[in-house]
Amino acid sequence: MTTKEKILETARLLFNENGVETVTVRSLAQEVGISHGNLCYHFANTDVIIERLYLQLAETISTGINQLVPGESLSLELLRRLGTGTFALLYEYRFLMRDFAGIMRRLPAIREQHQALMQRRRDTFRLILHQLRKQDILRSELYPGQDSHLIEQMLIVGDFWLSSADVLYEGPDEAKINHYVSVFEALLLPMLTEKGLQQWFAIPHSNPDRETVRGV
Amino acid sequence: MTTKEKILETARLLFNENGVETVTVRSLAQEVGISHGNLCYHFANTDVIIERLYLQLAETISTGINQLVPGESLSLELLRRLGTGTFALLYEYRFLMRDFAGIMRRLPAIREQHQALMQRRRDTFRLILHQLRKQDILRSELYPGQDSHLIEQMLIVGDFWLSSADVLYEGPDEAKINHYVSVFEALLLPMLTEKGLQQWFAIPHSNPDRETVRGV
């Protein structure tokens, strides 16, 4: 592992543990085991490190999104695996969502990137809703604009379950991601058709070691 | 207005605008128009100011919660007014939710207070669900534990719509709160009975100047 990679990796762990505000070039350098002068040689400051880590995450998510092809058949089980993968990925970069406001304030460049990413996720969610309806798994809107509301719920829960969990989650750590995937999934369930509900009940929910896919 | 009150008020506005990390005893004192020595005489540091502001919010919310009496009849319109009031209140203290993680890290005392507050809100939500079912407005659970999922969704959306709005909301400011109240409300809608849906459709949704109630 090169020094650059070691720095990024250590920074990610340190950010996750202590938050972005408490990590300085000096404390990070010490954790990596190099001088802070050396660290500044590779990355001028912590801001550019945060930016790089955000790009890492955004790229991984984007490639995940592109795995979903319009028109391709979907199952609720596939969606759950996609969701679990995304949540697990987000968990590795959880400092980004936890210190969301502060980071967006510090790094306007990321703000725009994030807006674009969220737009792509919105489109993906809309695609999913459309496909599920075509397969008669999802009921149609109860009122005009319900889909938009649902998608916003998905964005909020999908991004900020981490912050909420920080204070409220009390179960075992291994079950955390699966728990919040269930909370997320439950946004969709009341809108399932009879057929959709049957398909959902048929998914093995007790097994937490399901294979996961990254992205979306 | 006493100096103490002036400090708290200015701090709240400054926190909302620039985030807790950027506000120092000096910058705050300057904004209030007093010396930083004087400010430290009233409040040792910014931490105790944050704590005081949190208590202000928590207390207001708690009194709002107690307005709901178990067994009393509910309407979706009343719930919407309660929701709007709470969202408006939260908006005035939005820095607390935006810089949530950082604050919880800095002030462990608040963390415990917040856990307790969230428990009370959970109980309130459960009470509401129960009462709505008694009035045949809400369908029963699709699966055991759905209520818990729904309540967690309500907590997450109810707390973090502010953070999401920071980056994603693009409409006019006056409509912001009502928009997110709708997103919040939409969590419940798919579970309404026929009767419930009819009641909901009868609410005048276009008028944003509805009277609001604080709390919950």
Place this chain on the structure above:
DNA sequence: TTAATTTTAGAACAAATGTACTAATTGATT
């Protein structure tokens, strides 16, 4: 091997911040 380039450690400096302290001023009480 030699020369050039990259990487590294450490020193130095300015700016900002929390905290403590002093002295002056104000306001209330007797």
Place this chain on the structure above:
DNA sequence: AATCAATTAGTACATTTGTTCTAAAATTAA
């Protein structure tokens, strides 16, 4: 009016932090 407590402004100091600079060491290329 005199006294005491509360309030205020301003100073001082130690720490931390970002940033820059220098020189040594390590690595690579010729």
